[in-house]
Every structure is written in C-alpha cells, then in structure tokens.
Amino acid sequence: MLNKKVALLLGFLCIAHSNVSQSAAWFSDQSALSSAHKQFLEGNATKGFSTAIEVLQNTTADNIRQNIDKLLSASISSNCGRDLSTIVIPHWLTSVSVRRMVIQTPGRVHHRLLIQFDSEKDIAALSFVRWPEEELLINPTKTVTPTQDTDINQYSYSSESLNNRVKNGLYKLTIISNEPNVQWDTWIVLNTPKTEMEVSWLGKEKWKTTQTGLLNRNCPLPEMAIGIYDHQDNEYIKLWEDLYEERFPQSLPETNVLPGSYILSVSFNHKRFQGPISIQEIQAITKVINFGAEDSVESN
Template identity: 35%
Template sequence: MVRLLPLIGALVVSAPNFAQEVDWFESNTPLTQAHKHLLNDDLPAMFSSLVEVWQLEKNTTLVPHLNDLFLQSLEVDCGKGLDNKPLPNWIKSVLVRRSDIQSPGRDSYRAHIEVESDKVIKDVTLSKWVTRTLSTDASLTSFDSGDGVTKYIKRYNLNSRMKMGLYRIDVTAEDQTSWSSWLVLGEPRAKVSVRWQSKDQWKVEKNALLNPHCPLPKLETSLYDFVDGKYNRVWSRKFESDYPTTLDSNIVDPGRYVLAVSVNHARWQGPIIVEQSQIISKTYDVSLEE
C-alpha cells in the first residue's frame, strides 16, 4: 500500500491544472478509479478503468501520468494480473512484439503479432484506437507447430516507432469464430540496452533495476547471409545472463554476414505476452584467420 503513495503524489504535483479540477479521492472519473483500484490491488479493475481513460480522455497532458500509472501496475506481478480472462480454447498463445531496429544510417520499426491456434486463422490484426491501421506494409505467414497447432505471424513494417496508447488485437478464424482484446502499451524504458563498442564488439548497459516479477531480459546474437535477395539466418544464440560482448571464433564459414544483436524485454497482459525488442545490426566479416 505504502509503495504506491509517492506515485500518486507525483502525479498530482506534476499535473497542477488537472489536480485543481479534480479531487482525486472524491471524484468518480475513470482515472481516479484506476488509481483506487491499483491501491486496492485490483489489477483487472484498474486495467479496465485505464482502457476507459484511453478511450475517453482527450487531454494530452495526462499521457505521461497514464504511462507512470501503467508502469507502476507492472511492479505488482509484471502484468499477469491485469486481465483474468483466459484465452479461448482454440487459441493457445498470443504474443505481441515491438521492435526498434538500428542499422548504419537507418532506423526502422516493426510490430509482430504471433498467434498459435488449432483452428485455421483467416487474419490477425493489430490496430491503434480508434480503428487506425498500423501500416499497409504487412504480411501474414504460418508455420506448423506440431500436435495440430499452427503458428500465425503477422508482421507490420512501420514508418515510426509504435507510440504508447490503446490498441486492439483481433483474430478471426476461417469458420468466422473471432477473439479480440484491448492492449495497452506504455512508453518503453529499457532497463537493459545494447550499443556498438567497436567494429566487432558491443556493450550491454544496465540502466535501471530489473523488475523481479518479469523474465530476465534476453540477449540474442544472430548472423545472416544474403542469398537470392533474401537474408537467411545461419547462426543464432540466446543468453539470459552473463551477456557476451563478442562472437566466438569459428562459428560460421569465412565470408561477409550481417550481425544482429538484440535485447528483448518481456511482460504480460493477462494471458498475452508483450515484448519490447531493441536490435542493432551491421556487416560482419569472418576471415580465414578466425
């Protein structure tokens, strides 16, 4: 209980115009209800009120405070308790990932929705409230996961970084069965990040204390070659701790590759896995001496 009071005090102080108009503990707005539910550890009710705030609130000055409130709720259990409704039995898992990709001279952005189902899926969409398409540059692919389950991946190539706010996930099967869910995305504050240290070495930086309720950030190193106009991954390895800063020798044949190093943070929104990924990439030459 005590741990949340500094946050509410900070929100009131940092938003004086709003605080003058609203008595936080006597009014009955969706925003004050979200605060009250969080104080009472009622995370599903808090999340429902937060969705309502995003749907109704037009005051852009509140956006940083909504982000602080949402991030505070993740300190309880990393988002597991935000939604107590399970996925329908025909959907086995749902994952949403935001990726910021930094290449020499160019930054790019991507959204990735992954759904596993034992039904044939017609479409998977992610849209920003109100019904705004993320991008027309999108593709849906599928892979057999075994045991009668298929993994469907919808990728959106974006012109800019996904902003915090309210989103909608929609999954439609060929038999017209459908499922949808609200998704709240906060402003990412990476607690672990990565940057290039030298030509063939990177540096992992720890920017803040990790949330003990969340999975450890994963670092992944991958090498790609370019064949027939496509990048193909030829080697990859993941690390949850003791992050390396260089590649080992003799892991691939000599040649020119693209080296990608990524740091991935994961949380939950009820049964949905939400990830934020930072990826840095550059060309990487492997010589005979190596």
C-alpha cells in the same frame, strides 16, 4: 512496494493537475480515472487495469493518457502484470506476443511492430488498431512457420519499417480465422517501456552492454540474442542463434556458419505481461559481416 509507488504517483499527479479547472475534485470524485488510481492503490490490479482501459476508450486528452501511462508503469506487480487482465485466450490460440522493435543499423534507426502467436486454425487476417481507428498493420508481412506439433503453426505479422517507435496508447487486437464467425479480439495498452539493458557496437564483431536501470526481480531477466542471418529473395533466413540471460558475451562466439557475407544481429528483449499476453520491447543492433574460412569454426 507497489502500493507505495502508486501512492507517490497519485500525490505527484494530484499536484500536477492542481491548475486544471476541474481538478478540485480530481481524486474525490467518482470519475473512472480516479477509480483506476484507487483500485491500483488498494491492490486490485485487475479491476484497475479494466478501468484504465475504460478511461482510454473515452478520452482523447493527452494529459489523461499520460496519467494512465505513468500509473501502469508504476503498477508492475509481483507477477509482472499477469494479474492485470483475466481475459481468456481461446483454446486454438497460444503464445500471443506483441513486440515493439528498435533496430539500429550503421547510419540508420528504424522501428517495427511484430505480433506473433501459435494457432491450431488457419488464420485469414489480423488487425491491430490504435483506438479508435488507426490501423498499424496495413500491409503486414505474414510468415507461417510449422511447429513441432503438426497441428499447430506459428504466425508472425510484421509491419513495414517505421520512422518512429509505435506509440503508447490503447490498441485493439483482432485475430480472424478462416472458419466462419471464428475470431478473437482483446484490448492491449502499450505504455512507456522500462528497459534495463542496452547494447551498442565496439568494433567489427564486438559490442558492449550497458545496464540502464535496475532489474525488476518480478519479471523475466532481459534476454540477449545473438543471431546470424542470410538475406535471400527478400527474406532473412536464420543460420545460427544463441540466447543468454546472464554472462552476456561481448564478441561473436564460435559458430558453424560457412564462409560468406551475412548479417549479424545482437539484441536485448525485455518482457512484461498483460494477463496471458506477452508485451516485449526489443532493441537490436545489426551489421553485415564477412566470414572467411578462418572464421568458420564448429561450435562446442
């Protein structure tokens, strides 16, 4: 099925490029672009992904970037992209994820970029550059959270609110520890997200879920998160959360939250992979809700 999708894409793209002056040998030449298509078509996802990165490193042409975007979107494999890259994350890093977030509040839509990972080492800095030189995390919000392992902390780097979704393209992620000459970097490609579920408000504490695409059986199911947050001293404090991969509720379940004014968030998270790195697309809706004494009920 994967090879069929790529083959169909190849045929379409060959036709689409037929009017370009250099397109006569678009697939028959030995360019990196045609090599990437050929490698994916032959089932060599790792080599095809590496070649696609090489193409993106050496072009500024929008049509070629869009070509690679379509190719990668059609090439989600039987293990959801885990075979796209053989990069090795150093032993002191785990659970690396890159998240593009769309957050809808009443009357406003804004976007964020969040990079999260666990580390045994203290982290001095992080950069996420859209190749060749556009830094996405100029003044990130950095959060360090202890984990159950006392030797490991979870690090989160979040962008300021953005007017638009973080662009597709080639990025270089660099994580720098406090120790001299200890850092790790890797290439990441963000392509057009393929999401299958979305959520929207129906009432005060009610919402509806809509399936927008066929579920990909090779990838994790879309995950719904329902959370209640308190806003104190410019920080959001999670008071309660429930997660669902099926039988998605459409109203707020019983909670143990005390009376007060809080922020209710309902979101869907779609996960894909590039080797060991989790690429996540999150759509969230949020609003302020007021809990009275009658609303505060112990969870079962």
